[in-house]
Amino acid sequence: MSAILGFIAVLTLIVGWWLSRQGLGVKPWLQVDHAGGVTQSGASPHAPAQVGLGVFLAVVASLFALLITGYVLRSEGTDWQTMPLPWIVWPNTLALLGTGLALEWALAAANRGAIGTARTGVLVASGGAVLFLAGQFVAWRMLAASGNFVNSGPADSFFYLMTAAHGLHVIGGMFALARTFERFRRDERPERIRLSIELATTYWLFMLFVWALLLAVLSGSAGEFLALCGQLLSQGGLS
Template identity: 45%
Template sequence: MNVILVFLAAVAAIIIWWLSGQRLTSKPWLETGSVRLPAHDGADRPAVPAVKIGLFVFLGVVGALFSLAVSAYFMRMASADWWGMPIPRLLWVNTAALALSSAALQWAKREARHGRMEALRPALVTGLALAVFFLVGQIQAWRELTAAGYVLADNPANSFFYMLTGLHGLHIFGGLAVLTHTTVKAFSTDVAPERLRLSVDLSTIYSHFMLAVWLLLFALFAGWANDFVDLCRTLLK
């Protein structure tokens, strides 16, 4: 229970911080298109697209889903039939690929903001290629584990590993569909710069969030999160 409360508190803090920065006083569910926010000096700030607000709501739901799964992971660890499984070295390579993909999209976001299409296109292609590499690497890690005898139904630790990495992989795959569409649009000659900037921005936010979730899962599988949870429990006593 402590784990899920800490995770949900972190998600809520991020959402509140973002909303406070935007000074979101309007009611976007009653409006269509974009939401125009007042600036600190009384002038109108650039409109916040409703799709971006929807993305943050979606990420909040995804964060709650993963927090429930992680909480169940910790509770199941206390069972007698639980024994850990080794972490393939390939996961380190996959983690580096996902981090570089997120960095490449941050680069693409900066180039899109300044309208530098010549630099934006390779940045998007790099981010897309590294994300695909991550998914392929995850599948290869599964194959290595199953070849070593760590199958899905062998013990609960294996089941949680395949379930959590599979769930994360599905979210990465869904983000790849949007990123692929954005990359294709970047090579189009009649694309609207505003819409392209928004697409790149949304893909970058999603990529950063999925990287944060993966780092949490990786720490969980490696056993590093156990010490952190023990420390939290000690502080909460």
């Protein structure tokens, strides 16, 4: 249980660090312009969207932390039988990784003002997201074909529940990508397009992190991962 609490603490630190980078600690009454005058506001004009995403990620992190805690506690039961993971989850991971990398590429292009390249990066990311969801559906079909249904056992039930919860959040991320495409279509200001890509990139990288953790838990190697989280926390406390 201490390892689970360590994981929750790591997620909290990640979200808190990201929020701290959004200019939330800026005191506008202390900001001055180049001429020496006081500015109207030192906070980012996009802070509400960034804060909203940070709060949402904190809620999502709490949800998956509860699911992982339930999985670990239930796995201690005498009727627990480990379920082998379908091989396709590993190509699915590559698809999700490709989505995150494509968005990083798109964000870098948007920072340079290369809107056309940014649009291509978002398009590639959307393709990776579709491949991931299709691969998850195939994984469920493979499990059903081998006799592992949602009610076959506690391990099977948790696999379907946890991957379905993650898949629903991936679908939500696809709506965010669709909104970014709408900004491209309406030829909105570059800074608004950049903000949309930045938020999508943060969200998808978070989803990649959660997916990696779920795989670690479902494959039985979560102990090493959570131990690493504990070491990082210990080092952070000593520094």
